[in-house]
Each structure stands twice: as C-alpha cells, then as structure tokens.
Amino acid sequence: xxxxxxxxxxxxxxxxxxxxxxxxYDTSDPSYGLFWYKQPSSGEMIFLIYQGSYxxxxxxxxxxxLNFQKARKSANLVISASQLGDSAxxxxxxxxxxxxxxxxTGTRLQVFP
Amino acid sequence: DAGITQSPRHxxxxxxxxxxxxxxxxxxxxxxxxxxxxPGHGLRLIHYSYGVKDTDKxxxxxxxxxxxxxxxDFLLTLESATSSQTSVYFCAISGTSGxxxxxxxxxxxxxxx
Numbered sequence: 001x002x003x004x005x006x007x008x009x010x011x012x013x014x015x016x017x018x019x020x021x022x023x024x025y026d027t028s029d030p031s032y033g034l035f036w037y038k039q040p041s042s043g044e045m046i047f048l049i050y051q052g053s054y055x056x057x058x059x060x061x062x063x064x065x066l067n068f069q070k071a072r073k074s075a076n077l078v079i080s081a082s083q084l085g086d087s088a089x090x091x092x093x094x095x096x097x098x099x100x101x102x103x104x105t106g107t108r109l110q111v112f113p
Numbered sequence: 114d115a116g117i118t119q120s121p122r123h124x125x126x127x128x129x130x131x132x133x134x135x136x137x138x139x140x141x142x143x144x145x146x147x148x149x150x151x152p153g154h155g156l157r158l159i160h161y162s163y164g165v166k167d168t169d170k171x172x173x174x175x176x177x178x179x180x181x182x183x184x185x186d187f188l189l190t191l192e193s194a195t196s197s198q199t200s201v202y203f204c205a206i207s208g209t210s211g212x213x214x215x216x217x218x219x220x221x222x223x224x225x226x
Binding site: 043046093 | 146153157158201203214215216217219220
C-alpha cells in the first residue's frame with residue numbers, strides 16, 4: 001500500500017538552530033515525487049520543496065533542504081537557521097506515478113527564542 | 114502565489130442541507146483537486162478534475178459530488194451534509210501535467226451542526 005509516515009507529532013527547536021523533520025514513504029512505483037508543505041496557524045498550505053525519485057541530488061530551496069535517502073525510503077526536511085516564523089505544521093506528501101498526492105499526518109514545529 | 118480563491122471561507126450549516134463550495138483559479142491550470150483536512154489524518158483527496166467535465170474520485174469521495182463546467186471553476190457539493198463532513202476543505206491546482214506541484218487555496222472551514 002502507498003503510505004506516508006511522519007512519526008514526530010511535535011518538535012521543538014531553538015531559534016537559529018537546524019532541525020530535521022522525518023518522513024518515510026512506501027511505494028513500489030519507480031517514479032514518484034516527494035513534497036513538503038508548511039501550514040502556519042493562519043491555515044494556508046504553502047509549498048516548500050520537491051524531490052523527484054530520479055533526481056540525483058538532494059533538493060534545496062533557501063533554508064530548506066530535503067535529505068533524500070532512496071534505499072531507506074526517507075525524505076526528511078532539514079530547516080537550517082530556524083526562525084520564529086518557521087513555527088507551523090509541516091506535511092510530507094508523495095505523488096506516485098499518477099497525479100494524486102498522499103499526505104502524512106504532519107509534524108508541529110515550534111521554534112523558541 | 115497561484116491565483117486560487119475559495120468561497121465561502123467559513124460556513125455553518127445544519128445536518129441534511131445541501132452545501133456547495135466553490136474553487137476559482139486564474140492560472141488556467143488543467144488539474145484541480147478537493148481535499149479535506151481533519152486532525153490526525155492530514156489531507157485526504159475527495160475528488161479531482163483533469164479537465165472540463167472530466168472528474169474522478171479520490172479516497173474519501175462518499176457523500177460528495179463535483180462539477181467542472183469551465184476551466185477556472187471546480188465545485189464541491191455535499192448533497193445532504195452530515196456532522197462527519199465538518200472539516201476544513203482545500204482546493205488545489207496543478208499545471209499542464211498532473212505531476213506538477215500542487216498549489217493550494219486558502220481553505221473553507223465548514224461546520225455541520
């Protein structure tokens with residue numbers, strides 16, 4: 001079965017520190033995509049970063065990077081130099097060899113001063 | 114930001130009444146999606162559309178119907194609302210390929226009493 005697992009319901013990090021949010025996935029499709037979205041308390045879903053299954057390098061977008069370990073089926077999000085505005089829910093999602101996304105249950109990140 | 118609006122943004126209704134939520138996009142994207150977000154479940158796909166008058170079911174489609182008569186509008190209808198349909202509903206769009214990144218609207222909070 002296709003599945004996305006986020007095992008950390010909540011994480012704390014101090015401002016300016018790096019934090020890793022875990023995501024593991026399960027699929028038998030050779031072609032798939034992995035996404036991370038941020039949902040602040042205001043409720044909108046904000047796209048952060050994308051990794052394709054055939055991409056040779058880990059994706060990066062500013063302070064966000066995706067630690068893609070294909071053999072382990074993990075796609076962890078790394079946020080460097082955390083800011084107070086990074087406090088939010090973070091969702092990992094997978095698109096299989098179709099146009100549909102499957103979401104994990106999310107991790108709530110709280111950044112403290 | 115992708116031009117996606119949802120209306121209404123908030124709605125309270127009573128069990129048994131019909132409800133229609135509207136998603137409007139100005140991006141001329143082919144693919145449109147409806148998700149619901151509930152605590153502990155992340156986002157789950159209700160229905161999606163891959164073109165005008167072309168729709169298909171997602172994983173939680175029971176009790177919902179959709180219509181897309183023009184590219185820019187995707188309607189989600191609850192024929193007879195139930196309390197279990199109390200949720201936050203998100204519309205999303207993606208580009209010429211369903212494999213493109215999905216961008217989300219601001220969400221509609223629906224309460225069924």
